[in-house]
Each structure stands twice: as structure tokens, then as C-alpha cells.
Amino acid sequence: MIMRFQEKTVLITGGSRGIGAETARLFAAEGATVIITYHSDETSASELIGELGGNCAAVRVDLAVEQDIRVLFEKVRGDFGHLDVLVNNVGVTSSGDPLTFPLSEWNRIISTNLAGTFLCTQLAAPLLSKGAAVVNLSSLRGLEDHGRPPIIAYSTSKAGIISMTKTFAKALAPGVRVNCVSPGVTNTAIVETFDDALKASFIASIYLERLLEPAEIASAIAFLASDDASGITGVNLRVDGGQSLGR
């Protein structure tokens, strides 16, 4: 196996399951010390840390809570001293009619996804080594023309993350690269909430005729974080099986 992350320290927010957990496994397999955050499921986070081994660690963080994020970065600074990779992976959503969608729910989603990504990047900046990389998670739903009314807050937050990626890419250059991955529908816990008809309609709109797997998103994240992407900053990489091409 190629060991692209030997002696690198990697922080993945929301790394306890789904895409984040698969990304943690990939980085650890390629030599990294991985710090993951979780929100409510301490058991899964601990099990994953046991699986990753080494000096890997898990920290409980609610990304909607400023103080939690500040404590996280104090801990990273105290325990690890620096970061080589930050993956801003946490993303939450809920559905509702955009004309009656509660402001409180809008605020929860925007502060978790958008302000959380913003503050993590800001607080990571002084810890990032020369040549470090930040990878943000947007979504197919963050692309212009791909927002869906029932998830207006999520789509808006994810569109903001694409814009924020480009702005931080300029602000952190030349020492740090900042890129974004936009997954299509990916086989994680969210898919278990879809009925068969909804799942079939998504598959029908994906040229590869299947959902994406978390490992496929993880490999795109690792690519952008690695020296293989040393010339790439400010991009949004769509990993959506062609869904955003439209039918």
C-alpha cells in the first residue's frame, strides 16, 4: 500500500460513522494519526479509535456550539501541536416546506454546517503546517441548480461551503491548499431513511446506475489532501456518479 500520510496528523470532524469514518480508516491505513470528532455516539467513536490504533483520538463536539469547537482546537494544540490535514466533514439536515421551515431549524443547520466549517478552518489555520491541506464536504445539493426545496437550509449551507472553500483557498495560500468534495447520494445512514421509490428515483438519475460508496468519497478526500494534488487548490470535486450532469 502507498503510505501518503506517514507522520501526518489529520483531524476529521464527524469521523465516527459514514463518510467520515471511512476517511479516517483510509488516512490511518496510510500512516496518519487521526483525530475524529463525534456528537452523540461515543460507543461508535471509541470502537473506531480501537480499530485505528496508534495515537488516534476521539473528541466530543457539537459543531453548532462555539465553545465546543474552541475546546477541540485547544486540545489538538495541546496534545498534537499541529495539523497536516483538516477534513470539515460534519453535515446535518432536516426536511420541510421552505415556506414554513422554522427559523430555529434553519439556524441549527446553518450554524452546524456553515459556521462550524468556518470556525474550524479559522481555528485550524495557526496549527496547519506548511504544505497542509483542508478538505471541505459540500454536496451535489450545494451546486447551482441542484438545491431541493425540502432541504433548503442544507442546500444553502452546502452552496456556502463551495464559496467558502474558494475564499479560504486564497486566504491560506501559498502554504495551505483548500479544496472541496461534493458527493452525490452515498450509502450511509441517511439512505436507510429513503423508501424504495425514492432510492430508485435517485439511482435512475445517476449515470453509474448505483449509489456512491463511502470509500469512494474517502478516496477523493484523501487525494485532495495528499501531495498527489499538490497543484490543486480552490476546486470543488464532484463525486456523484455523473448525477450533476443531468438527464
Ligand SMILES: NC(=O)c1ccc[n+]([C@@H]2O[C@H](COP(=O)([O-])OP(=O)(O)OC[C@H]3O[C@@H](n4cnc5c(N)ncnc54)[C@H](OP(=O)(O)O)[C@@H]3O)[C@@H](O)[C@H]2O)c1
Ligand atoms: N451521505 C450522503 O448521501 C451525502 C451526500 C452528499 C454530501 N454528504 C455530506 O458528507 C458529509 C458526511 O455525510 P455522512 O452521510 O457520512 O454523515 P453521517 O453518517 O450523518 O455522519 C455524521 C457525523 O457527524 C456527526 N454529527 C452529527 N451532528 C453533529 C453535530 N451537531 N456536531 C458535530 N458532529 C455532528 C455524527 O456524530 P454522531 O454519530 O456521534 O452523532 C457523525 O460522526 C456531510 O457533510 C454530508 O452533508 C453526504
